[in-house]
Amino acid sequence: MNAPAQVVTVPVVSRAARVQHVVSPEGIAAWLVEDYAVPLVAMEFSFAGGATQDPPGKAGAGALLAGLLDEGAGDLEAEAFHRALDDHAIRLNFNAERDEFFGHLQTLARHIDKSFELLALAVNAPRFDEAPLERVRGQVNAMLKRESKEPDSMAAQAWRRAAWAGHPYSRSPRGELGEVDLVTRDDLVALRQKILARDTLKIAVVGAIDATRLAAHLDSVFAGLPEKATLTPVPAIEVGGLGRRIVVDFDVPQANIRFGRPGIARADQDYIAAMVVNHILGGGSFTSRLFQEVREKRGLTYSVYSSLTTAECSPSLVGATSTKNERAGESLSVIEAECARLAAEGPTAEELDKAKKFLTGSYALRFDTSTKIAGHLLHLQREGFDAGYLDRRNAEVEAVTMEDAKRVAKRLIGDASLLVAIVGRPEGLVANGAA
DSSP states (O other): OOOOOOOOOOOOOOSGGGOEEEEOTTOOEEEEEEOOSSSEEEEEEEEEOOGGGSOTTOTTHHHHHHHHTTSOBTTBOHHHHHHHHHHTTOEEEEEEOSSEEEEEEEEEGGGHHHHHHHHHHHHHOBOOOHHHHHHHHHHHHHHHHHHTTOHHHHHHHHHHHHHTTTSGGGSOTTOOTTTGGGOOHHHHHHHHHHHOOGGGOEEEEEESOOHHHHHHHHHHHHTTSOSSOOOOOOOOOOOOOTTOEEEEEOOOSEEEEEEEEEOOOTTSTTHHHHHHHHIIIIISGGGSHHIIIIIITTOOOSOEEEEEEOOTTOOEEEEEEEEEGGGHHHHHHHHHHHHHHHHHHOOOHHHHHHHHHHHHHGGGGGGSSHHHHHHHHHHHHHTTOOTTHHHHHHHHHHTOOHHHHHHHHHHHHTTOOOEEEEEEOOSSOOOOBOO
16 A cells, blocks of 8 residues: 655745844944855845946046056056956956945955955055056957947937937947047046945845954955945936837848837836836747747747846836848837837736746746856845845745736837837838937
8 A cells, every 4th residue: 555645845945034134343344145145246236327327428438437446556557456356266347237336345265355355455555547547448449349330239328318318328328439439547546435335335246255254354355435426316217219210221131120118217116027028028038028039939030038127217128129121110110019018908918827836937047057146146235135035035926916917018118109210221111210
């Protein structure tokens, strides 16, 4: 006779319970997850104020600043600084996004002291020597020149300039050709002093380090920074130009299409439902409506997607695709029709169920490396959440009802009017806006 089946209860693991809130003697706060499975430490940190703080007419100052903080600091010139990083297998880099200035550090546990020593130099005593400045300036300009001839980048630029005309968001976070050359060493010194300050600093650390040791290193790196940032206020702005179709003539066989409209802010109570709706529309890769209708049923493109962006001053719903010039009009018509249908009818029960299962099931993928965990913890801090959100998030997704999804689809997509920018020589549509 077969023995009765045994029921094994798997305990629910709290991610939030693993997060320690560390405050250094000088008041520097960080979220820490201790993990000694691998002898590594990953640290992500950010300051408010990224490319939006570039001086007027000098777009790219933030990008140059990010590229130069590890190009020599203190008594170490660029070559010596990089040699010290390489000798100790330390990864250190910085990045200026639209609203934030980021730093990343990854080190072996046995080199923790050296890694924080070099980080402290980069943050507090960058050299901004002439030779590295000109080299990094050349790298930024080369990237911008390359992007100026890449159809996808050109479409993004045309869309950005029409969506946020006259606003700092209209500029590329990486800079603008002709303006990068105007940034001086004094501009970089002033921008570092302006942005790198304690009051907007967020830090997340994951790995083989305890709270006491981390606290001491936090002070060595950040305690000497200015107490408050002196950021230039950036006004809120809504995506404009809805209904416009901007065509940038470019002799390529495919039309690259960018489209979008206003979105929903991350702090909005409808954001989670909007995330589910977007997954159904175009965020769900192979299962989304746009993928099924544009690619699978009609073979119009290889890839099409939509996503929610949570930019501080202008949240948006944006998407992109590329297709043969002769099928550009048809592709855009299908995209607009699917947006309108989802807004009018909402999702099906099957779509809603699949979206919620994917979004809850895939959440674990954000926690499979120390760098990913640190990055997500930093993201939560920047968005104003406590660590408890790590445990609440999936429940909030599961709580989205059909009524919520239908209501938020109408709010998010509205009348389905889109701002569209196309690079190529598209057929079957008429431009009604200047590039």
